[in-house]
Amino acid sequence: MSLGSRDASKAIARAERAVLAIRQVEQTYMDAAAEGQTELPSDDLASALDAFAELEALTAIHLETEDVARAAVCGSVRLAAVGRSIGKLDLVRRVNGLLARLAQQPSPDAVTRRAFAEASNDLMLAEADADQLDAAIETYFGIAALSDTYPTDSDLTGARAKAAANLIALTLEAGRDKVADLVMRELEALCRTFPAEKLVALQMARGRFNRLAWTARTGSPDAAIAELETLFESALRSPADVDMLDITSDAAFVLVTRLGTRQHHKAARKGFDVLSKLAALPAAGDPIMGRLAEAAFNLITDLCENDRRDEAQLIYDDLAGLSVAEDDNAKIRLAQAKGAANLAMTHEAVGDVVAAELLTADLRALVHAHPDDMAIFEIAALVDQTN
Numbered sequence: 001m002s003l004g005s006r007d008a009s010k011a012i013a014r015a016e017r018a019v020l021a022i023r024q025v026e027q028t029y030m031d032a033a034a035e036g037q038t039e040l041p042s043d044d045l046a047s048a049l050d051a052f053a054e055l056e057a058l059t060a061i062h063l064e065t066e067d068v069a070r071a072a073v074c075g076s077v078r079l080a081a082v083g084r085s086i087g088k089l090d091l092v093r094r095v096n097g098l099l100a101r102l103a104q105q106p107s108p109d110a111v112t113r114r115a116f117a118e119a120s121n122d123l124m125l126a127e128a129d130a131d132q133l134d135a136a137i138e139t140y141f142g143i144a145a146l147s148d149t150y151p152t153d154s155d156l157t158g159a160r161a162k163a164a165a166n167l168i169a170l171t172l173e174a175g176r177d178k179v180a181d182l183v184m185r186e187l188e189a190l191c192r193t194f195p196a197e198k199l200v201a202l203q204m205a206r207g208r209f210n211r212l213a214w215t216a217r218t219g220s221p222d223a224a225i226a227e228l229e230t231l232f233e234s235a236l237r238s239p240a241d242v243d244m245l246d247i248t249s250d251a252a253f254v255l256v257t258r259l260g261t262r263q264h265h266k267a268a269r270k271g272f273d274v275l276s277k278l279a280a281l282p283a284a285g286d287p288i289m290g291r292l293a294e295a296a297f298n299l300i301t302d303l304c305e306n307d308r309r310d311e312a313q314l315i316y317d318d319l320a321g322l323s324v325a326e327d328d329n330a331k332i333r334l335a336q337a338k339g340a341a342n343l344a345m346t347h348e349a350v351g352d353v354v355a356a357e358l359l360t361a362d363l364r365a366l367v368h369a370h371p372d373d374m375a376i377f378e379i380a381a382l383v384d385q386t387n
Contacts, residue, residue, distance in 0.1 A: 011062045014054060015071035021051035022075045029082050040086050049091075052079055056098055066109075069102055073115045076102075080119050084126050096123050096139075103146055110153055117143045117159035124163060128170045137179060140167045144186065154197055161190055161203035169210035184211065198241070205231060205247045212251050216258040221267035228255050232274050240283050249278045253291040260302035265311065272299055276318065289326055293319060293335035300339040304346040313355075316343050320362065330373065337366055337379045344383055360384070 025048040029040050040048075055072045062068040076095045083091035096119055103116035120143045127136040140163050147153070147160040164187045171180040187207045194200045212227035228251055235241070235248040252275035260268040272295055278284060279292045296319040303312035316339050323329075323336040344359035363380040370376055 008062060008065050008068075011058050011065060012067045012071070015058050015068045015075075018051040018054040018058075019071050019075040019078075022048050022079050025051075026078045026082050029085065033085070038086065040082065045086075045088075048079055048082065051075065052095065052098075059098065059102065063102075063105055069105075069112065072098060072102060073112050077115055077119060080122065084122060089126055089130055089132075092123050092126060096120060100142065110155055113146060113150060113153060114155045114159055116146065117156055117163070121159060121163040121166065125166060125170075133170065133174050133176070136170060137167065137176075140164070140183070151193070154194065154199075157190060157194055158197065158199035158203065161187060161200045162206075164190075165203045165206035165210060168207045169214070172211065172214040180211065183207075198243075201234070201238075202243055202247065205234060205244055209247055209251045209254075213254050213258075216255045221259050221262075221264040224255055224259065225267055225270055228252055228271060228274055232278070235278065235281075239281050242283055242285070245278060245281065245283055245288060249275055249284075249288040249291050252278065253295045256295040257298045260299050263302070263306060265299075265303060265306070265308065268299055268302070269311075272296065272315065279322075286329065286331075289322070289329060290331045293322060293329075293332040296322075297335040297339045297342075301342050304342050307350075309343070309346055309350075309352075309355075312343055312346070316340065316359075323366075327369070330375075333366060333370065333373065334375050337363060337376045340366075341379050341383050 025040070025044045028044050032040070052075065055075050058068050059072045076099050080092050080095040080099075083089075083095060096116075099112075099116040099119050103113050120139050124136040124139040127133070127139060143160050143163050147156050150156055164183045167183050168180045168187075171177070171183070184207055187204050190200050191204045208227050208231050212224050212231070215227065216224040228248075231248045231251050235244050238244050252271050255271035256268045256275065259265075259271065275288075275292050275295055279288050296315050300312045300315050300319070303309070303315065316336075319332075319336050319339050323332050326332045340359045340362050344356045344363070347353075347356035347359065360380075360383055363376075363383055366376050367373075367380050
């Protein structure tokens with residue numbers, strides 16, 4: 001064995017021992033966290049820092065030794081997770097610095113690049129949580145720069161798209177609309193460049209969801225509807241893609257709930273119609289059906305509060321039909337019961353006794369069909385007492 005080979009072997013062994021030390025500290029923290037402790041004993045933290053310093057030193061000398069680099073990535077990812085958990089942002093940044101150096105060497109492997117991107121995404125979220133949004137934005141553009149350097153690395157592109165979707169939410173919440181718009185344009189460009197990459201398409205959908213959620217809460221109802229329609233078109237292009245359907249149905253639910261609360265009932269009805277169409281697709285499952293039922297109840301409540309009983313009755317009729325079709329679904333059954341109760345009491349309050357009695361009869365029928373469902377029984381009993 002040559003001198004260089006012996007040096008490399010020793011470096012690999014030292015790197016592996018350092019990773020083992022970090023893993024032991026990680027386990028110590030996990031055990032402490034399981035018992036409700038949020039701090040890491042100072043001796044353990046010092047041990048982890050010494051081990052990481054060893055990895056920093058070894059990679060400075062043996063950067064091109066694959067096993068050393070791989071060990072450094074493993075140790076860094078583990079220590080970054082501990083650092084985030086205990087709120088040591090400086091430690092997380094230091095770890096990310098090593099990952100950046102490893103990822104930016106002349107020929108890093110794809111795993112190293114992906115590890116850097118994922119760790120940077122986590123760092124970005126931690127920085128934003130610590131009210132350091134400018135630092136978070138800079139961290140994102142570090143991911144973007146590496147992605148631009150390796151444009152054919154689809155895993156790296158997916159990690160970048162994930163970070164972009166997260167940053168859109170963070171910047172909109174902070175009123176940084178221009179940054180959010182810039183990042184959204186980057187996401188759109190990624191989708192055009194990688195039209196067949198499912199992960200990129202899903203992160204694009206998450207980005208739109210984040211913008212829709214913010215807009216539905218504070219912005220233009222028309223803009224929120226436009227975002228939902230774009231998502232719906234994407235879902236229809238891939239009707240068997242359960243993840244895309246899930247994101248789109250969640251967006252529709254958020255839109256119905258938030259715009260209904262803001263009394264933009266016409267726009268909320270459009271969102272409900274989109275959610276109904278999604279629920280009718282063959283790939284739609286219980287989560288989407290449940291969102292449709294909850295959205296119906298929320299919309300009925302908002303319409304009742306604004307004396308729009310006729311519109312609320314139409315939504316209730318849809319909900320009752322869904323409940324009949326999905327008779328075994330307790331969540332849908334509960335939404336129908338709550339909707340019937342709200343609408344019945346609204347009719348009763350304005351003296352429409354006949355309409356109120358029809359809804360009360362629906363409640364009694366639900367109780368009769370499901371005598372063991374105590375939630376339904378309690379709602380029916382409350383309406384009977386009110387009447």
